[in-house]
Amino acid sequence: MPRTARIPRELRLRPFSGSAAVAAGLITKRSLTGPSWRRLFSDVYVQAAAFDDRDHRMWCEAAAVKLPTGAVSGLSAAYLWGVDMLPRRSPVHVTLPRSARPDRHPRLAVTHQSLGAGDVIRLFGGIPLTTEARTAFDLGRSLPRADALAAVDALLHRRVLRRETLARYVDSHAGLPGVRRVRELLPLVEPLSESPMESRLRLLLHDAGLPRPTPQYEIRLRASDATDGTGSASAFSGAARRGRFLARVDLAYPQWQIAIEYEGHHHRERATFRRDVGRLNALRATGWLVLRFTADDVLRQKGQLIRTVQQAIAERS
Known part of the structure; x- marks a missing residue:
């Protein structure tokens, strides 16, 4: 009977950088090809027992390891804020600096734009994601109008965001593309909407x-x-x-x-x-x-x- 591989405590359950784990002496490069690990992205792995292809949070954590200079955004950020409007097998939506050019991957949807220092927060185990206001702002200007209203309604309904906060964010970012769409949406949003x-x-x-x-x-x-x-x-x-x-x-x-x-x-x-x-x-x-x-x-x-x-x-x- 083959011996069960030892899983270091630091590598249990959450995605990690393979090269960083090897450099830290937690694992060997050869063992990463074994059955104890699942490769998610290039140089990003997770314990096989923790792998669930439907777990969007796992993919968000993996994206944070893969793209340390970016932030989870859009529908993926909304998901982490408690609003699930993701299609089946959705890629992780991330926002990166304009200079970043990661390898293409079907489980990554990349937007290149600048985020302000106050637009990103680290929650849920350290995942960098756009704030509630920035998430609503981005969805309001990128999604079809009905989907955008549903997403902003849901964020308000879950009380992770207030209408007044979003309105102030819109006013302070008047120069960004799509701001007019969000401003037109504001009078229509309804925190009491339940679906x-x-x-x-x-x-x-x-x-x-x-x-x-x-x-x-x-x-x-x-x-x-x-x-x-x-x-x-x-x-x-x-x-x-x-x-x-x-x-x-x-x-x-x-x-x-x-x-x-x-x-x-x-x-x-x-x-x-x-x-x-x-x-x-x-x-x-x-x-x-x-x-x-x-x-x-x-x-x-x-x-x-x-x-x-x-x-x-x-x-x-």
């Missing part, structure tokens, strides 16, 4: 010229709605008279009692479906109209979606 599809749905309504809906609106049962079957509200508690919580909806036009909901895949689960039916019936009983839309509506049936909302508003105005 990218909610952000996209809200943007569709805005672009159609419809009134801005209230996000995450709480619908409460008023005393006049709470009867005991005889038309009297006297049997209900004081809490009910003040307004008992009935439901929280994604978007709402309270003035017309119109609720707009995005239905994701999780709503197809049996338990969720049963709760949704009861919730929908309760809202209808109190006079609310609930419009429910799917990803297909938001992405491919935009015109019909807008017409549905317009008709509902017209009927209730």
Whole structure:
């Protein structure tokens, strides 16, 4: 039986520079070709037991070893800040000085531009990444408009960034390319948005010229709605008279009692479906109209979606 290779404590679990490890006497150059290690980039390795091709953070750590003069940025920085909008097997997005010319690699997406001293922070085990404001700024000027809004909404929702902070950053970087796009996006961002599809749905309504809906609106049962079957509200508690919580909806036009909901895949689960039916019936009983839309509506049936909302508003105005 072959002897199990000894793994130095300093090289466990996280990516490392092979040449630096050899120079430090932690490992031999020959042993790096053995089964105990996985090569990620040129001269960057990780313990085989810690390798997971789907682990984007591992790839970010490897990129930081490979490109010590750069910073993780864009969608990869957003991922480290807790906002995952990465496609499957996404490369690590990094920003490098204009003079840097690393070898091309399918797991690296390189942008060449200058970053200010205050644009980079080291977190998550020392990975250099763009700050929350710089990350939002870069996404706002590089992504398609709907994706950019969804990303900035998510950063605000996770409370890693405040709208005022981003606004100040935009004002202080007025000379950078794409700043106009971010400035136009600022009035549309919404920290209460809970999913990218909610952000996209809200943007569709805005672009159609419809009134801005209230996000995450709480619908409460008023005393006049709470009867005991005889038309009297006297049997209900004081809490009910003040307004008992009935439901929280994604978007709402309270003035017309119109609720707009995005239905994701999780709503197809049996338990969720049963709760949704009861919730929908309760809202209808109190006079609310609930419009429910799917990803297909938001992405491919935009015109019909807008017409549905317009008709509902017209009927209730």
